[in-house]
Amino acid sequence: MATLNSRIPEGPVAEKWTNYKAHQKLVNPKNKRKLDVIIVGTGLAGASAAASLGEMGFKVKNFCIQDSPRRAHSIAAQGGINAAKNYQNDGDSVYRLFYDTVKGGDYRAREANVYRLAEVSANIIDQCVAQGVPFAREYGGMLANRSFGGAQVSRTFYAKGQTGQQLLLGAYSSLMCQVNAGTVELYTRYEMLDVVIIDGRARGIIARNLVTGNIERFAAHAVVIGTGGYGNTYFLSTNAMGCNCSAAIACYRKGAFFANPSYVQIHPTCIPVHGDKQSKLTLMSESLRNDGRIWVPKKLEDAKRLQRGEIQGKDIPEADRDYYLERRYPAFGNLVPRDVASRAAKERCDKGFGVNNTGLAVFLDFGQAIEDFGKKEIEARYGNLFDMYEEITDESPYETPMQIFPAVHYTMGGIWVDYELMTTIRGLFAIGECNFSDHGANRLGASALMQGLADGYFVLPYTIQNYLADQITVPRFSTDLPEFDEAEKAVKARIERLFAIKGKRSVDSIHKELGHIMWEHVGMGRTKAGLEEGIKMIDALRKEFYTNLFVPGTTEGVNVELEKALRLEDFLLMGQLIANDALHREESCGGHFREEHQTEEGEAKRDDANFFYVGCWEYQGADDKKPVLHKEPLEYEIIKVQTRNYKS
């Protein structure tokens, strides 16, 4: 039975990481070559960890499902990366970044982890610049910054609207440098389907070669997953089509606890849904809220006319516009955190003020910014985003306000990890979005890139040594061990089972149905009744999946439908987890909003007396059995827990 020991080092928060590093165990260079590490995922966390561990001398095997490590979905992050550099001389500091992140997370993150994140944030920028990442600069040659939600300083570094791309290419280039040096072996178009446990420790994985269809075995002294979040449970999200939670779910089924699954981030500025054939939602970067103003009409009749297509946004005079974020949150205005902005948009649309034919959109207006700074300057700041918007919607944001609506974007919950990023399974680590640790119940903009690279470059390379130091006398594992036989057999049986259903429905049709259930019942506004209903519907859909799914083709060679079917099986379990966690958490915090728990003004109402803990779920041997809850109490040493205030 796994236990929850967060292994937070002794001492004051600001000294914990320094103390940890000073006293942790190390592995000498000769022994490093005897130790194998499997890293699954090549996004910011996976690639940076693989590059760093390879460079240190460990033998690394790095896996990704795409054709190249550079395709990982980190590449799509647009706006930027936070770091406590105080280059703008605007009062930033490690403490302030730490404080903003804990507050932004609605006091549900672990203090010690967040402090460490803020501490190493500055190193990340140094590292990336040295790699040749072309961050935006000022005319004087210094690095430029902009503001993001939930902060009153400008600490976000960026590379146009393609910061994720540039940071990932930086990590990818370091990774390829290690591939060239022979320290990292790359396995592209491979998908991890199970983790192999020997004597209670993670010792390898079973993966499917997506080109040949072969099921293959890989052994190592430690396994790291950096496989991203579970946003695609909702079918429509800003995630890439291939993003999935299967590696995390494989770990969960083998006993790793899943923490805070109900903390799902709904991003306020995405292009609204346009039809039932839509495959994904496109994000419009949060950076747009630096200059764009969000509004709906003040008068309901104006909104109705917009919905009928009789007038356009520009026809509504200034006096009849309700800049509702500026109205409700004067101190932060359009730059309130994402959960707050999303809920405010939903509130207006629920009241009938939506501005498009579905009534599910609000305006993001650059009219005033263009007046203030000129079209050329706005083009320099957001040109590529405006072009993307126009390509999709056929409307120019220079001429008419953008239409936006919230969409599933990021998942704060994830595999539970201790301070060392180790899961409840010894020797199994989780990094980046797929762990739960740093963002509490809501992630601030530009903090995902920070956390992914912090974990990969600066945290895991230290903490994994503390584990591996005890493994130096353990010889390399053979993949002929019975544990590998058993895991491979189970994976093959699972695949055969899906082929054998021979039903009538495509994977996508069932996945879309799951998405609808999730959005309607486990979305932005959750209720007890709705969640209970949702859980029943997911149960019924699982039965439909096992009786009516059709997977064409065979196990041999490329079979995209099989890949999707396996992932959907895991999304069904994930949906169940999210809903159960949301049902149990009788409070509202961050991305988790229970309509029963709100203030008179409609703000989230936390219940610190009863829910000041990390909710960790343990698998009970079968997908249709209700998981068991364990609690990791949160202990704050220096931050005073209070109601979040972005008004004054």
Add this chain to the structure above:
Amino acid sequence: MAKNISFTVKYWKQNGPKDAGHFEEKQMSNIPDDTSFLEMLDILNEELINEGKEPFTFDHDCREGICGMCSLYINGTPHGKTERGATTCQLYMRRFNDGDVITVEPWRSAAFPVIKDCMVDRSAFDKIQAAGGYTTIRTGQAQDANAILIPKADADEAMDCATCIGCGACVAACKNGSAMLFVSSKVSQFALLPQGRVEAAKRAKAMVAKMDELGFGNCTNTRACEAVCPKNETIANIARLNREFISAKLAD
């Protein structure tokens, strides 16, 4: 408002690199023109699956024009024709007309063997990158990020070069199957930055040598590559690579 269009899709089927391959056709009816091209292919596949047939295989992922995974040759143009350069995933059906025949093929190049249908193997790009597309900075050893000031113009130009998404459209468009636009964009990014200058000569030589070894063709300045690049990389990068390469060779 969206209108619906009907058209025929001729799509490439090929079972592995050794199969000769062939076209198959499917009539698509009443597709809303605000559907993206890849969503249209999703509909096509959904119909094929419902008919009990094997779906059409193609690479795609982020569907917002940045991952570089999509790689379709549409009506004779890599990624299909758009006004300002875009990947297939950013192509919308409003660019097509009722009654069109839309031909969909894979990247065709000796260096990109077909895996299945329109899914090709572009691992050659990874190999070129591994040959020298990096600075050999050790993790955690960097000095303060503002210690070296970089003129804004240089940083902006490096960013433009770094925007390459590694999709391979340049190779697919080139009659010689040259990867010069891809390689030169990476070499240029580093050459323009002080952090990359230290290893500039070594990098140019190593990446060009690897490119030649992997069977990519030579550049004969037809400029087909820059015409189809979804990220508007230009052959000015190729000129810079040539300068870097020649000065590196002269120094030997």
